[in-house]
Amino acid sequence: MVAAGPAGPRRRLGAELRRLRNNVGMHLDEVADVLGCSTSKVSRLETGKGVPKASDVRQLIQLYGAPAEDERDTLLQLVRDSRAEGWWTTYVDGVQPERFFLDVPGRYLALETEAVAVRSFDFGSLHGLLQTPDYTRAVLSAQLPHHSAQEIEQLVELRLRRQERLAAADPLQVTAVVDESLLFRVVGGPQVMAAQLRHLLDLMELPHLVVRVLPFTAGLLRSHQGHFMLLEFRDDLESDLVYIEGHAGETFLEGESDVDLYRDVFDDALARSLDAGASREAVRRSATQFAPPGRHLN
Numbered sequence: 582m583v584a585a586g587p588a589g590p591r592r593r594l595g596a597e598l599r600r601l602r603n604n605v606g607m608h609l610d611e612v613a614d615v616l617g618c619s620t621s622k623v624s625r626l627e628t629g630k631g632v633p634k635a636s637d638v639r640q641l642i643q644l645y646g647a648p649a650e651d652e653r654d655t656l657l658q659l660v661r662d663s664r665a666e667g668w669w670t671t672y673v674d675g676v677q678p679e680r681f682f683l684d685v686p687g688r689y690l691a692l693e694t695e696a697v698a699v700r701s702f703d704f705g706s707l708h709g710l711l712q713t714p715d716y717t718r719a720v721l722s723a724q725l726p727h728h729s730a731q732e733i734e735q736l737v738e739l740r741l742r743r744q745e746r747l748a749a750a751d752p753l754q755v756t757a758v759v760d761e762s763l764l765f766r767v768v769g770g771p772q773v774m775a776a777q778l779r780h781l782l783d784l785m786e787l788p789h790l791v792v793r794v795l796p797f798t799a800g801l802l803r804s805h806q807g808h809f810m811l812l813e814f815r816d817d818l819e820s821d822l823v824y825i826e827g828h829a830g831e832t833f834l835e836g837e838s839d840v841d842l843y844r845d846v847f848d849d850a851l852a853r854s855l856d857a858g859a860s861r862e863a864v865r866r867s868a869t870q871f872a873p874p875g876r877h878l879n
Contacts (some may be wrong), residue, residue: 587662587663587664587665587666587667587691588629588688588691588692588694588695589694589695590659590662590663590665591629591630591631591632591633591659591663592628592629592695592814593629593659594626594629594633594638594656594659594660594663595626595627595628595629596627596629597655597656597659598626598627598638598641598645598656599627601641601642601645601646602627602641602645604645604646605644605645605646607644607645609623609624609627612641612644615644616637616640616641616644618637626638626641628835632663632664633659633660633663633664634660635657635660635661638656638657638660639657642656667687667690667691667694668694668742669687669690669739669742670687672735672736672738672739672742673687673735673736673739674735675732675735676728676732676735676736677727677728677732688831688833689824689831689833690739690743692812692822692824692833693743693746693753693812694746695814696753696812696813696814697753697754697813697814697815698753698754698755698756698812698813699753699754699755699756699810699811699812699813700755700756700757700810700811700813700844700847701755701756701757701758701808701809701810701811702757702758702760702804702808702809702810702846702847702850703757703758703759703760703763703808704759704760704762704763704795704804704805704808705763705808706720706763706766706768707757707759707763707777707781708755708757708810709740709743709744710743710744710746710747710753710755711755711757711780711781711784711792712740712777713773713776713777713780714737714740714741715769715773715776715777716768716769716773716774716776716777717736717737717740717741718733718734718737718769719768719769719770719773720768720769721733721736721737723768747784747787747789747790752787752789753789754789754790755789755790755791756790756791756793756851757790757791757792757793758793758795758804758847758850758851758854759792759793759794759795759860760794760795760805761794761795761796761797761863762797764778764794764863764864764867765867765870771871772871774867774868774871775868775871775872775873778864778865778867778868778871779868781864781868782861782864782865782868785857785860785861785864791857792860792864793851793854793855793856793857793860794854794855794859794860794863794864795850795853795854795855796854796855796863799850799853799854802846802849802850802853803846803849803850804846804847804849804850807825807827808825808826809823809824809825809843809846809847810823810824810825811823811824811840811843811844811847812824820835820837820840821840822834822835822840823835823839823840823843
């Protein structure tokens with residue numbers, strides 16, 4: 582069974598509250614005045630960023646005209662589901678957050694859990710869903726030099742748990758554009774790289790996982806300004822969003838214009854990438870380079 586999280590119920594609840602508010606023609610500031618709270622609090626509830634309280638939702642239901650009993654029960658059930666503890670909690674318990682890692686505790690994990698598709702552009706390291714444990718361990722050790730070995734191991738286990746979505750009955754759809762430099766950047770040593778690239782070749786056989794290599798010959802593109810991911814959701818979870826990691830912290834872009842911009846940047850990189858066969862051959866050649874002498878890959 583695929584793990585669930587609170588992000589989906591929060592976004593569904595927010596969409597329903599926004600629909601009810603629009604039905605009665607009220608603005609955010611009007612609702613905030615009636616409830617005696619800030620406009621940002623109401624906005625956060627509608628965008629699924631806030632942790633809802635049953636008392637607040639009951640007030641909103643009353644303000645918006647009290648829908649039918651079954652609809653009211655559904656909204657309050659979403660409140661309860663929204664406050665549930667995420668499956669990832671045990672994996673990050675005691676792990677010190679960094680500004681660019683777990684900066685907003687659990688939010689990315691919650692969103693990825695609810696997403697139906699992920700589109701990523703990577704040129705620093707391979708996407709976490711594509712990594713072997715040893716590669717992950719090397720990446721995290723480099724990025725989090727002040728974390729203990731135990732903390733690193735917890736995060737390795739967390740990444741492995743995320744990868745279970747790839748083997749689910751209704752798997753996460755992944756499209757990854759991989760800059761060619763990642764096939765040559767040594768992470769964890771030659772043996773780790775050889776195993777990682779062999780693993781990547783295996784993943785490229787999955788029908789719901791697309792990996793395309795962006796070759797050096799494509800030149801410098803807009804996508805090279807930074808690693809990013811597009812998370813796509815079912816219609817009832819409202820809009821897709823962009824996730825960006827940086828030294829200053831995690832960034833979530835949810836505006837339609839921002840998402841459209843990054844989708845255009847991604848599509849440009851994908852169009853300039855090698856096709857399926859050439860991408861696989863590029864990965865195979867690099868894996869052979871790191872493999873022990875005498876070992877050949879099909």
